[in-house]
Amino acid sequence: MKILVTGGAGFIGSAVVRQAVAEGHSVVNLDALTYAACLANVASVADSPLYAFEQADICDRAAVDNILARHRPDAIMHLAAESHVDRSIDGPGAFIQTNITGTYTLLEAARSYWDAEGRPDTFRFHHISTDEVYGSLGADGQFTEDTPYDPRSPYSASKAASDHLVRAWAETYGLPVVLTNCSNNYGPYHFPEKLIPVVILNALHGKPIPVYGKGENVRDWLYVEDHADALLTVLTRGQVGRSYNIGGENEARNIDLVTMICALLDQHRPEAVPHADLITYVTDRPGHDLRYAIDPTRIRTELGWRPSVTLEEGLARTVAWYLDNPDWWQPLLDREGVGARLGKA
Ligand SMILES: NC(=O)c1ccc[n+]([C@@H]2O[C@H](COP(=O)([O-])OP(=O)(O)OC[C@H]3O[C@@H](n4cnc5c(N)ncnc54)[C@H](O)[C@@H]3O)[C@@H](O)[C@H]2O)c1
Numbered sequence: 001m002k003i004l005v006t007g008g009a010g011f012i013g014s015a016v017v018r019q020a021v022a023e024g025h026s027v028v029n030l031d032a033l034t035y036a037a038c039l040a041n042v043a044s045v046a047d048s049p050l051y052a053f054e055q056a057d058i059c060d061r062a063a064v065d066n067i068l069a070r071h072r073p074d075a076i077m078h079l080a081a082e083s084h085v086d087r088s089i090d091g092p093g094a095f096i097q098t099n100i101t102g103t104y105t106l107l108e109a110a111r112s113y114w115d116a117e118g119r120p121d122t123f124r125f126h127h128i129s130t131d132e133v134y135g136s137l138g139a140d141g142q143f144t145e146d147t148p149y150d151p152r153s154p155y156s157a158s159k160a161a162s163d164h165l166v167r168a169w170a171e172t173y174g175l176p177v178v179l180t181n182c183s184n185n186y187g188p189y190h191f192p193e194k195l196i197p198v199v200i201l202n203a204l205h206g207k208p209i210p211v212y213g214k215g216e217n218v219r220d221w222l223y224v225e226d227h228a229d230a231l232l233t234v235l236t237r238g239q240v241g242r243s244y245n246i247g248g249e250n251e252a253r254n255i256d257l258v259t260m261i262c263a264l265l266d267q268h269r270p271e272a273v274p275h276a277d278l279i280t281y282v283t284d285r286p287g288h289d290l291r292y293a294i295d296p297t298r299i300r301t302e303l304g305w306r307p308s309v310t311l312e313e314g315l316a317r318t319v320a321w322y323l324d325n326p327d328w329w330q331p332l333l334d335r336e337g338v339g340a341r342l343g344k345a
Contacts (some may be wrong), residue, residue: 002026003235004073006058006106007080009033011190012128014041015228016077021045023232028071030064031080032057035335040328041189058102064109072117075124075235076110078103081162084193085132085155086343089286092154099158100165103127107169114175125177126235127166131220131245132156133181136289143181144295145243152287163243170241178238180231182246183294187224187314188321192329193338195254196315199261200322201329203275209262210341213284215255218291222248223309223317233305244303247294250311255279260312264319286345 003020007013008029020027027045031037033055045051052071056063058080080102082088082095110125117123134143135150151160163179170177186196202209230246238244252260262275299305309317322329333339 001074001236002028002071004028004030004068004071004076006030006076006078009037009039009041010079010083011036011041012185012224012227013079014189015187015224016079016231017042017051018045019225019228020232021048021050024050026050028052028054028067028073030054030056030058030067034082035337036083036191038189038191038328038332058106059097061105061109064106065112068109068113074122075126076106077126077128077231077235078106079128081159082155084342085153086285087337088153088155088158089343089345092158095154095158100161103162103165107165107175111169111173111175119174121176123176124235124240125166125169125175126231127163127177127179128231129159129163129179129181130156131181131183131247131292131294132289133160133163134292137291137293139291142293142295143245145181145245145298152289176240178234178240179243180234180246181243182227182230183220183222183248183292185222185224185227187318188325189328190224190318192332193342196257196261196318197322197329199258200265200319201333203262203265203278204269204322206271207278208280209258209275209278210282211255211258211279212282212288214281215253215258216290217254217288218251218293219254220247220292220294221250221252221257221311221314222246222307223314226307226309229308230299230305233303234299237303239302244299245294245296246299247296248307248309248311249296250307250314251293252311260315261319264316268319268323282341283344285343
């Protein structure tokens, strides 16, 4: 297939780009190169004849039309987004613009491109979204694809809005879409403002490791390469018009996750005192969702997909990757807002 990937210079998008090229697909990476982007994430495929890069904003209809007309993809995988909840609290405007207006613009561009191509049944618009659209769970229960939407942060509200637009374009215009909602990703090339890289890098530098509230929030953690694999599975075998929840089957409280990372660093970079001594509880994020958990029954039974990496294994690989790749993360620490406490409202 020829796949147009939006946001392919970001964390998950770049994993999709690398995996799609490895599987023999042609990939066009459309990315605006915001603060969260890093072309080094796709350096391993940059010279491949299967790879092309286009710098463009998904809100720029003329630019998107032009890219679609020139490359004529068989599918669009839409990952471009503003993705950091704390930034959405301080500045929701960029989230409304990219996640809602940008998705609308991309849908309209995709619809007219699909019309111009003779409305092929095989075309796919794959919208990549988050489990955060479902809101917050108590101690029990899991999100299914039928759980009502209940987003509670500007980020999750903007993603929920984009999901609704994608479904509306399928129902109203017949655009062949698939949707996925997945849990928290982690792994190599994770931008150093998100929890796991912050913990690793602060611990390495002997700085306080911030844990929001009491550290009791529970997330389901999905290794990013497993996510990329699930996305390509849904793209190629998912039923048109259907959405699939993707989870890692790895629930953990934040404090337990942080403690596991500290233990790995004690093993690989021992210091006089344990790294866990750096853990510092800080004011909680406003509206911090308590727990997310995914019921993965649909993707498992219909598409035979399951995650392959346990949290223990994935964290060990991730910590090793950050220890081996300071040239990747060092320059990113100077980007605007990185290292600052954001989203206290
Ligand atoms: N990170 C997670 O744990 C997670 C979990 C579930 C779903 N998601 C979703 O997966 C997608 C990718 O997430 P990520 O963590 O890789 O994000 P990211 O912030 O690492 O990357 C986003 C990429 O999109 C690009 N981008 C932003 N605005 C753009 C615009 N207007 N036009 C073109 N490109 C633009 C950025 O330059 C960047 O390369 C997002 O849609 C996110 O909502 C993420």
